[in-house]
Amino acid sequence: MLNFDFQNSTRIVFGRDTQNAVGELLKPYAKKILLHYGGSSIKKSGLYDTVAASLNANDIEFVELGGVVPNPRLSLVHEGIRLCKAENVELILAVGGGSVIDSAKAIAAGMYYDGDVWDLFETGRSTDGALPVATVLTIPAAGSESSMNTVITNEAIQKKLGYGNVHLRPCFSIVNPELFFTLPKNQIANGVADMISHIFERYFTNTTETDLTDGLCEATLRTIMKNALLVVKNPRDYDAWCQVGFGGTVAHNDLLGMGREQDWGCHGMEHELSAIYDVAHGAGLAVVTPAWMKYVYKSNINIFVQFAVNVMGVSGSFRNPDAIVMEGIERLSEFFKKMGLPSTLGQLGIDESNLELMAKKATREAYGKEYPIGGLKKLYWQDVLEIYRLAR
Amino acid sequence: MLNFDFQNSTRIVFGRDTQNAVGELLKPYAKKILLHYGGSSIKKSGLYDTVAASLNANDIEFVELGGVVPNPRLSLVHEGIRLCKAENVELILAVGGGSVIDSAKAIAAGMYYDGDVWDLFETGRSTDGALPVATVLTIPAAGSESSMNTVITNEAIQKKLGYGNVHLRPCFSIVNPELFFTLPKNQIANGVADMISHIFERYFTNTTETDLTDGLCEATLRTIMKNALLVVKNPRDYDAWCQVGFGGTVAHNDLLGMGREQDWGCHGMEHELSAIYDVAHGAGLAVVTPAWMKYVYKSNINIFVQFAVNVMGVSGSFRNPDAIVMEGIERLSEFFKKMGLPSTLGQLGIDESNLELMAKKATREAYGKEYPIGGLKKLYWQDVLEIYRLAR
Structure with missing residues (x-):
């Protein structure tokens, strides 16, 4: 830590x-x-x-x-x-x-x-x-x-x-x-994707000896996911909203990220989508995040196994950790779909034309000196471009 | 909530x-x-x-x-x-x-x-x-x-x-x-018992719809218990101390108790032990808490089953919830013993002579008007006396 x-x-x-x-x-x-x-x-x-x-x-x-x-x-x-x-x-x-x-x-x-x-x-x-x-x-x-x-x-x-x-x-x-009772369902879903991402940006780290904040992140993620499905079904479910609403505050009040290197790569990549295409931030995150996970997980497979097991409830043989991780990512994608969130850039109305420009803006290559983004794995513009392509 | x-x-x-x-x-x-x-x-x-x-x-x-x-x-x-x-x-x-x-x-x-x-x-x-x-x-x-x-x-x-x-x-x-590296082991153990109790006083509640804070309490409890055994074995284990030290702060910074009725019965009962016998607060809590659990659990068995399963790792048949609860309490007692904490009033040097007086002081019966203590179950002086007796 x-x-x-x-x-x-x-x-x-x-x-x-x-x-x-x-x-x-x-x-x-x-x-x-x-x-x-x-x-x-x-x-x-x-x-x-x-x-x-x-x-x-x-x-x-x-x-x-x-x-x-x-x-x-x-x-x-x-x-x-x-x-x-x-x-x-x-x-x-x-x-x-x-x-x-x-x-x-x-x-x-x-x-x-x-x-x-x-x-x-x-x-x-x-x-x-x-x-x-x-x-x-x-x-x-x-x-x-x-x-x-x-x-x-x-x-x-x-x-x-x-x-x-x-x-x-x-x-x-x-x-x-x-x-929150009168929020349209797409706005609920976008909000939930954002709060989940705030935890992911802190959770996926190479820092070790982080039992406490790992556990707090996982509890908050599980709570938000469980109750988000309830409120998207019935937006007048006060009790479920309490968990999601309080969860969204805890997700980003800094406590969950203490003592950990943080990532913020997905937020950086999403901001470029919103800047040009004015897509909803949460919808952009739901598209970018699973692609990011697939691209980076091998650089620290243990924390992705932990995510799959402790957050997404994956069980089975640990002899094949890649399969555990892919099942975890798959379940996350399924969750986003159940929430009614998009899963591809195409669904956001984003085609090939600006992918390279957005990748170069994300790492500031487009403005002169490049600053790679992300913490778990440093991402240069070529990496970002690959992730955007995985998200097509 | x-x-x-x-x-x-x-x-x-x-x-x-x-x-x-x-x-x-x-x-x-x-x-x-x-x-x-x-x-x-x-x-x-x-x-x-x-x-x-x-x-x-x-x-x-x-x-x-x-x-x-x-x-x-x-x-x-x-x-x-x-x-x-x-x-x-x-x-x-x-x-x-x-x-x-x-x-x-x-x-x-x-x-x-x-x-x-x-x-x-x-x-x-x-x-x-x-x-x-x-x-x-x-x-x-x-x-x-x-x-x-x-x-x-x-x-x-x-x-x-x-x-x-x-x-x-x-x-x-x-x-x-x-x-914390130079702390004597009994002081480490007393401290851990105190922080665990701070979470218990918030965790054991009749308030429902508390997914988020339940999960945060459970994660903090699991983290402290796991790492407490490491630091009591090796008080120079920095990484484990980080979890216990940060855990102790989170346990009592109020976040974990938000939106929940709280209990504080065990703290009230322990204060009477310390007031007369000057015992260490944590040692007193380690003695009083399992006895309190046995005395009150039937008034809200569900949260005690949840504790046994989610915190103490009890598994098995749920057809007999009392057995699940008792196994959870047993594991908690075992944990306290491994930490070197006492499990009976006798080990604290407390005999029968003041039990009734302490029970009446705890509920202020001794000072005139009685105020029952506790949240999960209201405890009058006769209840407190029973709990002290269970802890002999």
């Missing part, structure tokens, strides 16, 4: 009716906030009215900015920064899923940076603060409700980049599984 | 040589601190010198107060409060195990309370702050390094009480498993 430094200060207020407390929870932080959200769904569902009533009841003034889309755009982030500055906003309340929260975080970071906030994404440089962010989660998926990360798409240059900064961890997040 | 509100802001700095960073980590918090510790072991081991050097290198002034003993005493807490007030101390650095950390927390709370700090333990009333506490952990056991709890013994009246307050969560804790 590696040395580590862990701190996650986000308060998670979880369960039925918790959104009613948002104004009270905000009171210690701000008198004026930006209410940031996506489309009209929070107005249709009544959540907007609930939040507004709670803000009013607690004398919290608010300005609002809607319009966040999946793969959230830099242009709206710029607009948010202008608005927050003009209105002297003290906190950003993100009411939505990962895209809304990520957009809020980018605005929050931009408030503490004099240049174009996109510089931060390009350089990874830190800021000495950020506007506080709080969230009311409506889509469990990205884990952004307790992470310090944000992913933004600069639509002008078709580039999707992540950025992390300790100041971007939300001060609190409200997670009420009842708010 | 129940609604929950989770926040654990403690930073865990984990791994080899991390104690060298203590001064640097303290710098944002304080210019003058109290260095609080137990006996001479930190001087013999060189840890005292390392810490002092790091404080000096970062221009942090310190006064010191040693002498904390297991089942830490109220009298020393009083002395610490006087010292901190006289010296205008800004933070308390606890270098030691759970007793030292708990003593530091009690001093920290006392600094924000005008009356006798013991009132807080008797009434559970909150304070509007506390002096910050940081820790360098030398004994993994109590989980106090990231909890908001402290347990103090008022030796004058033989009363041991716990107290929790959100302000008492350490700002950071340094956990370096190398510092």
Whole structure:
């Protein structure tokens, strides 16, 4: 196990009716906030009215900015920064899923940076603060409700980049599984693929002596997979949603990755799909991940055997570990299919034409100096291209 | 699953040589601190010198107060409060195990309370702050390094009480498993019994729909048990210590108990043993816990079957669940024995004479109005007495 430094200060207020407390929870932080959200769904569902009533009841003034889309755009982030500055906003309340929260975080970071906030994404440089962010989660998926990360798409240059900064961890997040009841099934499935991938990126590592975090990863994976099939069948299953919703937070609150080298290759490869084709992140991950597994497993077969046995429930003869691994990958693919997720690039509408370009963008070869991605196995652009081809 | 509100802001700095960073980590918090510790072991081991050097290198002034003993005493807490007030101390650095950390927390709370700090333990009333506490952990056991709890013994009246307050969560804790290499085996075993019990108190619950936290509890229990046998055999096994040390923190950082009714009956019953007989907390828990299991399991046999199968690895016919449960309890007792822990009150030097008094103190019957303890099954003093008798 590696040395580590862990701190996650986000308060998670979880369960039925918790959104009613948002104004009270905000009171210690701000008198004026930006209410940031996506489309009209929070107005249709009544959540907007609930939040507004709670803000009013607690004398919290608010300005609002809607319009966040999946793969959230830099242009709206710029607009948010202008608005927050003009209105002297003290906190950003993100009411939505990962895209809304990520957009809020980018605005929050931009408030503490004099240049174009996109510089931060390009350089990874830190800021000495950020506007506080709080969230009311409506889509469990990205884990952004307790992470310090944000992913933004600069639509002008078709580039999707992540950025992390300790100041971007939300001060609190409200997670009420009842708010997930009206999610369309494809959005549920995409979210589940994302949270599973957050665990995979930590789980598949060459670091050894990781009993505890291996076990925590496996328990969280098994729980999410079991209950995801229940909620996709019946999106009003509160108890199953509790497991999936809490699981999505645990998947990405950093604890599961402590003391382990991490991978993040699949996320890197998927971001290129989303940047050009604007596919849903989770759908892209469901396509890329099994292909990645097939391509890399031989470089550390033991952890893939462990995955097959401890997570996917494969049993049988260990004399042929390759067969155990392939059965595990097969069962994962079956799970994704049962969730209604795509399994090929073709199903995402992605043909051959940009595979090489995307591979070179993923490793930054396209921008000059190449940086291989991945931890379990270093992937150069030729490797990424092979994986994309396996995923056709 | 129940609604929950989770926040654990403690930073865990984990791994080899991390104690060298203590001064640097303290710098944002304080210019003058109290260095609080137990006996001479930190001087013999060189840890005292390392810490002092790091404080000096970062221009942090310190006064010191040693002498904390297991089942830490109220009298020393009083002395610490006087010292901190006289010296205008800004933070308390606890270098030691759970007793030292708990003593530091009690001093920290006392600094924000005008009356006798013991009132807080008797009434559970909150304070509007506390002096910050940081820790360098030398004994993994109590989980106090990231909890908001402290347990103090008022030796004058033989009363041991716990107290929790959100302000008492350490700002950071340094956990370096190398510092555990010189622990005597009985102290290792006591610590492991304590961390296991912290999970049990959360795991054994009547709350249902708890897949995720069940799985996290089980993974942590399996990891601690497996690796505890390795460290008790070879206390210099760094890799195994990593699992046990990190496991002890996870066991008590609150995450594993979220959304579940909790029990804490065994802790309550053990505190009475320690209050009168000054036995080690972990040793007392190892004696009380299997007896408690035998007494209560029929009131929720399913979770005990799950424990036997998922944690203790019992397999076989499920037609006789009682046999599955008893085999699970038997394996737990065997584990405690392998760790060198006692299994009867007699081995702790406790005879019949005070059993009834202790039972009545545990439920506060002895102080007037009775409050039954436990969550899975409510225990009145007669129940507690039966459990003590089963543990003879």
